Amino acid sequence: MGFKPMVIITTSDTLVENPEIQEHYRAEHRKMRAFAKAHKFDIRTEIVEPSLLNSMQLKMLTGRGIPSFPAAALTAHKT
DSSP: OOOOOEEEEEEEOOSOSOHHHHHHHHHHHHHHHHHHHHTTOEEEEEEEOOOGGGOHHHHHHHTSSOOOOHHHHHHHTOO
16 A cells, blocks of 8 residues: 555634634635545644733733834934
């Protein structure tokens, strides 16, 4: 028979994506699983998400994730 590799596909959801984008990659994962089933090979698809403590929303609320733009601050003070 031979070697039959497993295909692993991951997509990251940062929890700030547009709902249309989320549905798009979920649909693509479904298509990939259907293709793998039709062609008889092993596939694993995963959509990974950050934990609540590492989510952008919590970082913004706690002030840990507020972006800083040092170059913008330098140009704002030029006269």
